[in-house]
Amino acid sequence: EDQVTQSPEALRLQEGESSSLNCSYTVSGLRGLFWYRQDPGKGPEFLFTLYSAGEEKEKERLKATLTKKESFLHITAPKPEDSATYLCAVRGNRDDKIIFGKGTRLHILP
Amino acid sequence: GAVVSQHPSRVICKSGTSVKIECRSLDFQATTMFWYRQFPKQSLMLMATSNEGSKATYEQGVEKDKFLINHASLTLSTLTVTSAHPEDSSFYICSARPDMGGEQYFGPGTRLTVT
Numbered sequence: 001e002d003q004v005t006q007s008p009e010a011l012r013l014q015e016g017e018s019s020s021l022n023c024s025y026t027v028s029g030l031r032g033l034f035w036y037r038q039d040p041g042k043g044p045e046f047l048f049t050l051y052s053a054g055e056e057k058e059k060e061r062l063k064a065t066l067t068k069k070e071s072f073l074h075i076t077a078p079k080p081e082d083s084a085t086y087l088c089a090v091r092g093n094r095d096d097k098i099i100f101g102k103g104t105r106l107h108i109l110p
Numbered sequence: 111g112a113v114v115s116q117h118p119s120r121v122i123c124k125s126g127t128s129v130k131i132e133c134r135s136l137d138f139q140a141t142t143m144f145w146y147r148q149f150p151k152q153s154l155m156l157m158a159t160s161n162e163g164s165k166a167t168y169e170q171g172v173e174k175d176k177f178l179i180n181h182a183s184l185t186l187s188t189l190t191v192t193s194a195h196p197e198d199s200s201f202y203i204c205s206a207r208p209d210m211g212g213e214q215y216f217g218p219g220t221r222l223t224v225t
Binding site for chain 2: 041045049087098100
């Protein structure tokens, strides 16, 4: 069964304090690992798609990396506006669905 | 690009009535649309997958007669919650995908409250 586990559940950082969020996955034939950002009361906002181990993508203060078992979302010198829940999801070759993790609630203190 | 809208953003209805939620892809054609439900501080739960012009595929445990999904065109899908009850109160989010196997883009969500 395809599965996604995110850690930590919640993370509080001071502004400027860099850190990483983890997404561990098991999937039959990875056809994409996705990162989304979700603000309270809003729908998820697409950030990145990674397809193969070794791939990296960057957007502003965020950088996503992928290995055969996990993905990291690195956040460099975060600002309070980066506070949100970050969701990881995978699509395997079993079917067309993407499976979401429970997310990491990130809070950046000014 | 890749904008998905939902309407209404919030709706309050009385128990026993039906509510329709619209999901539109504004700048692309969506071959597939998805409907999710999200409880507070929980992740997204897939309810059903719909392809334009065909019947929706519902996830196990989701009542297809209660949650009616219509994907009438490549830019519009609707979810109708029939005979709503307080336990149907939740945050409903739709998602659209322009290409097979590509990214999914999400709408802003609809907060349904059944009194």
